[in-house]
Amino acid sequence: MKIARFRQKRRAAYGVVEGDEVAEIRGSIFTRFRITDTRHNLGDVELLAPTAPLQIWCPGLNFAEHLEFAGSVLGVEKTPGSRHPEPWQKGRNALNAHEGRIVIPKDSWGGVHYEGEAVAVIGRQCRRVAPDQALNHVLGFTCGNDISERAWQRDDWTFWRAKGSDTFAPVGPWIETDVDPANLEMVVRLNGGEVQRANTRDMLHDFPTVISYISQQVTLYAGDLVFSGTTGSTTAMKPDDVVEVDIQGIGVLRNYVHSEE
């Protein structure tokens, strides 16, 4: 089932996507809801980020093929993998939606890169959940783009602006509840050409492990987002580029790159 959050005539609502339509729901996507007879053409609504999360979590360096590239970004020879996930938080201000603009800050000097990722949507509050129970607390999965300014990523002490500048966290287009999180094929296209490909089966720490690990010290709330991490090397985007994160079985998250005025 595909669950979308959308705006129609200035009103925000949740709905279930069926073909080219979205059927409004009544109730909560996190507890119980029913599908109503109110339907809209997808072309007539504005898709919003699928949730309004309290927090956006990412695991550092979660693919073997990203370690060498990350080392070059951070200015060290080799970036070692870690025995456990290394969580960090993407700025909540950065939340962005399908079809939203990614804005390159006017004082950026290091290149603003894509990172296509799968994103788990927490469905039920959890704390100290075991790995084999973690997926019971996940509502579904969506596409995410961990937009990254590479000079700030290298020079600053934290990722607060490198990965947390306004518009740097596009997620969407909707939540798919029926996919296998251990086998999500993720493709990034820049202006139609494939620039990145990965599969969640290659995550060094899989979703159950990452979610369980974060929940040891942190309460995860319904709507919170957990990114997969990214793979390989990436390139800079420029104004007027179109970037897509395409995950088979979920959908395509498309965003437009602009420069800050």
Next chain:
Amino acid sequence: MKIARFRQKRRAAYGVVEGDEVAEIRGSIFTRFRITDTRHNLGDVELLAPTAPLQIWCPGLNFAEHLEFAGSVLGVEKTPGSRHPEPWQKGRNALNAHEGRIVIPKDSWGGVHYEGEAVAVIGRQCRRVAPDQALNHVLGFTCGNDISERAWQRDDWTFWRAKGSDTFAPVGPWIETDVDPANLEMVVRLNGGEVQRANTRDMLHDFPTVISYISQQVTLYAGDLVFSGTTGSTTAMKPDDVVEVDIQGIGVLRNYVHSEE
């Protein structure tokens, strides 16, 4: 004026503190409100964290006297000061209130320390605000305690649990709108004995600078919190300790230390 958020009979409300009473307001503390005739004794209400912020911001190493101690925590000889603020985000899940419990996680092994700080409460949304305009976007100031687990602070790549574990961000007891942010005397008492003293006049980057700097890439929203940073060296707390952050002109933030069951 002292603005408090409180719960009374399961209902949350804002009010203005006058002596031992709090008078409920109608309207928004961020735009316009009036004081009503509904009054409660402070002892009859539960004070909540003064806002429900989208994000909690802190500047790394913002007092000269904290640099050497921070170096020893991080396992490096000397921690250099920075030409500009080094913002990081304290976990939103960690938000805690006056009289709330600080819970030492059962798997903590490095000591859980206090850090008494002043906290600016953003009153009006801002982006790319100049330093000389920053305080126009601040509603007032409150007390904060940047609770820190020192082993995780040293060993992890980020502060996600060192400073973001549940309960690690007590703020309160209320927002004081009429103080000089460049001269706030901050005292921490552990079980009644003074253990830390600092003044915001010694911030390496003052509040206007920190707020302006963050706002260059990040939209700050009404209710967001910006900590001052801390000074000197600190010590570990243990179960049954009482920790107080006392800022002259604002009030006393008191919390009780517990161990996780």
